[in-house]
Amino acid sequence: MLRPDLRILVMSATLDTAGVAALLDDCPVVSSAGRTHPVEIRHAARRPEGRIEGAVAQTVRDALAESEGDVLVFLPGVGEIKRVEAALAGLPVV
DSSP: OOOTTOOOOOOOSSOOHHHHHHHTTSOOOOOOOOOOOOOOOOOOOOOSSSOSHHHHHHHHHHHHHHSSSOOOOOOSSHHHHHHHHHHTTTSOOO
16 A cells, blocks of 8 residues: 555556556546657667767767757657757757
């Protein structure tokens, strides 16, 4: 049994809500209909040695220069996120 004073909020766009609810003593599930947006997926090649941040930063620059819209990047950890953020720090924000 969970602690009565403990509050947990689990969120995900792709979550198996029934499975998670069962793990949490059949907790209530709140759903919200979302909107879909067109998505273009790009994969960029990189050399296997070294860190990925340089390749990711260049891919983001290329994507922003070649098309309109926003860019969503998935990285494995906080360190990589911070290094890519630093590499892209000079880009204009709109």
